[in-house]
Amino acid sequence: MSTRSFWGWGHAERFPDAAARAALGQQVGAVLGFEPQPPESPAEISAIALPPAAVVPWECADFVSTDAEARIQHTYGKAYRDQVRGFRGDFAAAPAAVATPRDEDDVQRVFEWAARAAQSIVPFGGGTSVVGGVEHPGALSLDLSALSGVREVDDVSGLARIGAGTFGPDLERGLEPHGLTLRHYPQSFEFSTLGGWLATRAGGHFATVYTHIDDLTASIRMLSPAGVFESRRLPGSGAGPSPDRLVLGSEGALGVITEAWMRVRPRPRWRASATAHFATFEQAVAAARAVARSGLFPSNCRLLDKREAALNGVADTPVLLLGFESADHPLDAWMARAVELVRDHGGDVRRPPTLRDDAEKGRDAAADQWRQAFLDGPYLQSTLISLGILADTFETAVTWSGFPALHEALVRDVRDAMKRVCGAGVLTCRFTHVYPDGPAPYYTFVAPARRGAELEQWAAIKAAASDALLAHGATITPHHAVGRTHAPWYEQQRPAPFGDVLAAVKRTLDPDGLLNPGVLGLG
Secondary structure (H helix, E strand, C coil): CCCECCCCCCEHHHCCCHHHHHHHHHHHHHHHCCCCCCCCCCCCHHHCCCCCCCCCCHHHCCCEECCHHHHHHCCCCCCHHHHHHHHHCCCCCCCCEEECCCCHHHHHHHHHHHHHHCCCEEEECCCCCCCCCCCCCCCEEEECCCCCCEEEEECCCCEEEEECCCEHHHHHHHHHHHCEECCCCCCCHHHCEHHHHHHHCCECCCCCCCCEHHHHEEEEEEEECCEEEECCCCCCCCCCCCHHHHHCCCCCCCCEEEEEEEECEECCCEEEEEEEECCCHHHHHHHHHHHHCCCCCCCEEEEECHHHHHHCCCCCCCEEEEEEEECCCCCHHHHHHHHHHHHHCCCEECCCCEEECCCCCCCCHHHHHHHHHHHHHHHHHHHHHHCCEEEEEEECCCCCCCHHHHHHHHHHHHHHHHHHHHCCCEEEEEEEEEECCEEEEEEEEEEECCCCCHHHHHHHHHHHHHHHHHHCCCCCCCCCCCCCCCHHHHHHHCCHHHHHHHHHHHHHHCCCCCECCCHHHCC
C-alpha cells in the first residue's frame, strides 16, 4: 500500500534510491550546465524530535490525535523551503495535535476547545500548500479529509454538493456514475481537496474561461466561530457583494469550509489537439495572445519557452500546445481557426491537428510528454533537493501590454539573483492560463545550492522575483494563494482600505483570532 512522504512530494516509494538519484543528477547537470552534489538521504522519521503535544480534552479525544507521525505529516505544505526543512528533519513547527472531525458538530467542539485554551487552529486539506499556508507552530491542525464525498447531484441544473475534504480523484470517481465531471485538475490534483481549492482560489485544467475554481463554484458552506456562513445556490446574483467571493481565497482565516455546491458538466466526448513550433518566443507569445482574444476559448493553450520545452523533452523550440474539448459537438472548425491564427504568427504546425471522439485518449505526443512532465515535476523537485540543487517556481498574471517589460525585468533580476547567491542558474517560462487581457506566466528557476544555506539562497531569489512582479503591475500570485510567504507583497498589492475591511471581517467571524493566524497578512 502506498504511503505519503513525510517530507517530500507524493508517494514515498517514488523517491529514487541513491544510485538512481546520482544517475539522474548527471543527466540534469548536463542539461543545466552545472554539476549536482553527491546524493544525500532524508532524515529518518523515527529520529525526529517534536515539541510537546497538546493536552486533549475528553470531548475531543475520539477524533484528535497527538501521534508523532500524524503531527509530522501535518507540519508543512510542499513548498521548496518546507521540503528542505523536512528533508533535514526539522519539524520544530509541528502542530500540537491533529483533529480529524467526522462532522460539523466535531468542528464546533474544536472551536469551543480552542476558545477556552487560546489554541490556534489551522484548517488542513491535502497539505500541498506552496506558500506556507498550513504552517503555524503549536497550532491544532484541523484535517478535514473525513468531511468528504459527492453528497448530492442536481442533474437538471448541472450542480453537485461535495464535501470539502474530498480529494481530486475521489471527487471525479463520485461524479463518474452520473456522466459528469468537475474538470478541475491542478498539478496537486491527486493530493489536494475541494476545500483547499476553494480556500486558495486554485487554478485548474482549463487554460481559458474556467481557469479558477471560482468559476465552478455555485455556493459554499463555511463554519466560523461566529456561526454558520452559507450562501444561496444561484446561477447568478446582483444582490450586493458576493458572499462566495469573500470565502474564496480566505485560506482558512475566516472559517472552515465544510462543503460546496459546484458547477459540473457532462464528460467530454470530443477532443482536438495540435502542437505549434516557433522560431522565437515573441512569435509564440503573439500567437497565444491571438488565440486568447479570438473567442474560441480552447481548454488548452499552454506556451513553453525554448528552455522549458527542452528541459521537459518536448522540443528544442518555443512550443504552443493547443486543445479543445466538448461533450456536445465535434471541434474541427474551432481547431481549424486556431491553427490559422497560429500560422498567421509564424507557428509551424508540424503534424495535422488530432481530432478524436474519445476525449480521454489519443493526445498528441508533445502534449502527452508535457502532461507527464507536469505531473512528475513535484517529484523531481524532491529528488533535486537531495542532490543539492535548488529548484522552485513562481507565477503571476499581467496584461498583454505589460508582459514584455515584466518578462525582461524578471529574466534580468532573477538571473542576477541566482548568479549572486548561487553562482549560476537557469530560468524558464511557460504560460499556464491565458485571458483575453493577459497571460499567466509561470517561471521555473534551477540553481546550485549550498547545503545548509538553501533557504537563504531561495529567499533572495524569491524576493528578487516578487519585487519585480509588484514593480511591473503584476499579481504576486495568480492561483497559488498568499499564505505567509506572499503576505508582504500581497499587502502592497491590495488597496489599503481593503486590508482594513478584511481585518474587520476577521474580527467579526473569528473574534479571538484562532483561525490560521498569519495568512493573508492577518494576525
